[in-house]
Amino acid sequence: MTESIQAAYRQILLDLGEDPDREGLKDTPGRAARAMQYLTRGYHQTLDEVLNGAVFSSDNDEMVIVRNIELYSLCEHHLLPFIGRAHVAYLPDGKVIGLSKVARIVDMYARRLQIQENLTRQIALAIQEVTGGRGVAVYINARHMCMMMRGVEKQNSEMSTSVMLGDFRSNHKTRDEFLQLIRTPSAY
Template sequence: MDAIVKTFPGKDGEARPTQAEAEEAVRTLLRWAGDDVTREGLIDTPKRVAKAYKELFAGYEQDAEEELGRTFEEVAGYDDIVLVKDIPFFSHCEHHMVPIIGKAHVAYLPDGKVLGLSKIARVVEIFGRRLQTQETMTAQVAHSIDDTLHPRGVAVMIEAEHMCMAMRGIKKQGSTTITTTFTGAFKTEPHEQVRFMTLVRGRD
């Protein structure tokens, strides 16, 4: 399901631009915005932006299913809910390329195997460090765990503020978007959804 993107994701499989091309693109945007790319404060900005983008979008170089590959079966028969909540993340809106800042709550019902807890946070990080919509990211986190671990069910809730709403357009700061994805027992058994929501909201 989840592939590592090694080339520029164009329809024709075009090779990824070089570092120099990326830096020139930043200079073009700076000139378009109306600034002087030769002034002292901006001389190294294209290099810094390209370096920052490599970090901010590192998720394209990582495979969530590979990260989830190691599981543990010595769980003393434990088969109840496993929940990791309040996982902070930063992403970028694929429509305006401005930040999405939020937290994820991820739970699953084991079926003989469990994940290392840090793996769940790592999967959120991988999908967060790509251009995203919140709806897509929520589904990606849920389905990557479902497809790899094959648990009895997965539940994911993401709460986030979108800077494309806060900084531009309607300019409404502080509004939060909530999305959920449920699979397996969390989808078919209402009481499991209720348990998940109660545990997540239990912090309030």
């Protein structure tokens, strides 16, 4: 697959009027192909692989939050990056997952061609599936290069999306607690 992606990048350079054989571009098609495979590696991961068995029994029934998970994705409309932070919470119901697994789930879905709305929902549904929790909340705030580098060129624009499942959707106090906690400055 790398060879066909590499050939496509070479053709793009030619179509742009560049010489893909000049010194600065000679290895660019190969580097770009490897970079694209890395940036979209989420297509080759599964939830089971990402979890790697890190689901544990727990008596905890209080909110678990992982804040400020940086994410990097590619807009499926322009193949330009969007960069942001995800905040993920769940209400355990007998089991919890390893802390790093929350970030790995975010990465697995972010490392695909995406729109932020779908990314937010995919993360929430995956956390719900693996924890069986009473509720899941995901909030993402990101800056989209397709808004900043082209089109309307709005440098300070940000997009926020949220998905609330279970108790986070039905109980406004739980939802409000989550939103307050993710906005509270860190002690670090």
